[in-house]
Amino acid sequence: MSFNSWSATATLGDLLVRSANRFGSRKAIVFSESEMTYAELLDGSVAVARGIIGLGIAPRSHIGLLANNGHELVTGLFGAWLANCVAVPLNARHKAHELGFIIDNSQIVLLLSAAGDVTHVDFRDNIASALPSLACTSSNKLELPEAAALRNIVLLSGKAPQGFMDAKEFAAAGDKVTADDVDHRRRCTKLRDIATIIYTSGTTANPKGCMLTHEAMSRGPVERAEKRFRSGEYDVTWGGGPLFHIGSLAPFIGSIGASGTYLTDTFFNPERAVALMARNGVTAMWPWFPAILQPLLDQPNFVAATEKLRSMLLIGPETLVNRVQQFLPQAEIMQACGMTETAGIFALSDPDETPTQRATSNGKAVPGIELRIVDERGFDVPPNAVGEVLVRGYCVMEGYYRDKTKSAEALDKDGWLHTGDLYTRSTEGRLVFHGRAKDMLKVGGENVAAIEVEAFLCSHPAVRIAEIVGRPDQRLDEVPVAFVELMPGTQVSADDLIAHCKGRIAGYKVPRAVYFLNAEDWPMSATKVNKRALRAWLAELAP
Known part of the structure; x- marks a missing residue:
């Protein structure tokens, strides 16, 4: 028996020191106007x-x-x-x-x-x-x-x-x-x-606050940068997102650990991004989400700028993945599963997957990570049945900072992270995402908790009840929309409530529309508002 893979895990400070000692004059990070x-x-x-x-x-x-x-x-x-x-x-x-x-x-x-x-x-x-x-x-x-x-x-x-x-x-x-x-x-x-x-x-x-260890943040990203994505002596990796987001911070750490060059910008601008790729000979890309990738595909010189590209990681619908595979036949297009609580990726496309499999699934568990798909009772479901994905391994967070209750809800006694995300898993181990069990929205790659926006809307003195649901959006996947009941005797407009949010919570959390209901109008499921019914109403109001 022979083993041909091993972990060279290091602390994050060590990663930088090691690469600086080996390749001090190599570009570590390049922005549009500095490096x-x-x-x-x-x-x-x-x-x-x-x-x-x-x-x-x-x-x-x-x-x-x-x-x-x-x-x-x-x-x-x-x-x-x-x-x-x-x-x-x-x-x-x-x-x-x-x-x-x-x-x-x-x-x-x-x-x-x-x-x-x-x-x-x-x-x-x-x-x-x-x-x-x-x-x-x-x-x-x-x-x-x-x-x-x-x-x-x-x-x-x-x-x-x-x-x-x-x-x-x-x-x-x-x-x-x-x-x-x-x-x-x-x-x-x-x-x-x-x-x-x-x-x-x-x-x-x-x-x-997800507490992530040095091992969780370095081991997977560096291992993949050194072995799974590498296409030459070192890679030139472009990431379009902000480095405070795990979706960009993880590949940046991977690039530093593998002594590569990371390309990014202060703010995402597709024209500047393509120029940056062309000047530096990009070999790997992490656009992650359609909101970032689609504007790049619309740039007339995108294909020419990415002639050296050999790998791209994105999460998107089948039609978009197929389009990218046709645009960039020389590159391996990969899909993945990840979240902040797992320090980024916990599943990734295999090298031998077909283009169809890459377009319709989100990969298999990465080495060293265990996955389960369970029903509401916690029992494992058969292949291709929908259930919640559980994750266990070195990448999983240690818990939520200063929140023992939520930590205990997310991490069980056996170390399994209960993600709240619904997946199926094929007999070969490939995952397919089926939505969020938790009441969450995904706005352009950013997680938005409905209750967070609801609580802020309710800080307005005229608001009695607020419920947030997602409205499908071609560019951002979905955007928040509010259903609101006002306090008796008060009057406020939809524009007033939107203005109440603007500048006080992040722009992507601000409701794009507000619909008003009377107390007797709420669709109820037992003791709770039936958000499935609200989504159906929204589809009729704004198809």
Whole structure:
């Protein structure tokens, strides 16, 4: 018997150090208007780690990051990991309501942000809105009632207003910290330490923080980047999504671990993306969802820009996958299953699958991961029967931060993660997605918990009941639509309620339409509103 595969798992800081030592002059990450070699990425990350340590922040502390894709975000992530701290990347689209909750719930000690480019968003305003007590402080050493653990907010670029620390002050804090001090912190990090807490929407009123270990975040992505996707000496991988999202962070980590080059941009723009691919000779792509891929296919020079492409991972309908396979016959088109709670992928297309199988299924369990499909009683279902997929293995989260109840609901005593997603599994092991058992929407690749939007709508004084359902959308898969009952004697328009949400919760969560019902109009199922009936009504109202 011979074994020809093994795991070379490392902590996330080790991945960067290893690649920088081997290929320091190679491009690690390339944006549309700037780039960083491995040596530059390591130097910048060490500088952040020195600042973290210089501020007196202890190992295993939680470091928040609020920035778009750019130098500040990637050096902030690796700086936190090199300092043996836990990175908490915050969704750059979140507004005050979500940011305030996550900053407090995650017990962030230091928040790193950026204001060098405020063309699209000024994070200083968002932070100030999320932390109203910030306006009353005259020091950058914070004591805020709405975020008890938070001590410093650092801007890695841009002018620092009241309550913030600028990049120069942050660098000065690390002046007395040596590279050996950082190296000691890095080497004290364990594979099963929590590396990152990523907040994802669930069936609760607020996002939940998935605790992911260094092993969970590095082992699968690096193994696949080194063996499953590699097409040459090293790959040039394009990812269109934000690095605070596991769908982009995982392939970025894989690229760093395999000493490849990762291409991305501050914001997704299809024309800029195709130009970036052409300049750098892209060999692998992670568009993930139709909302990102379809605009690329419409670019006239997309095929020419991807002549070196050898692999693409996406999740989409059969018609789209077939179209891509015809566009790019030289590339292997793969589908997958994944979620934040599994640090990304837990199932992937096999190399020997036919084009039809790739277009109609979502792959098989990746090596080292176990899957079950169970019915409502928890019993395994026969092949091709619909049931909930359960996942067990190294990639599964350790639980939800500061939420023992939800953790116990998601993770059973035998280590199985109950995903709430419905699948079938063929006799050969291929999975096919059949929707979400949980009351969730998928808006352009972002999870949206209906109850989260419902709770926010109910914060309007005129709203008595709000129910959110998904309306099919060609570009974003689905978008949220609200059914609302008003308080007696009140009047408010659909536009008023939409305006109530805009700028206060992330744009993709804002209802696209609002329909009003009277108390006696709600379709009921026992004691609950029957959302299946609401969806049927919606199909009649807006076919």
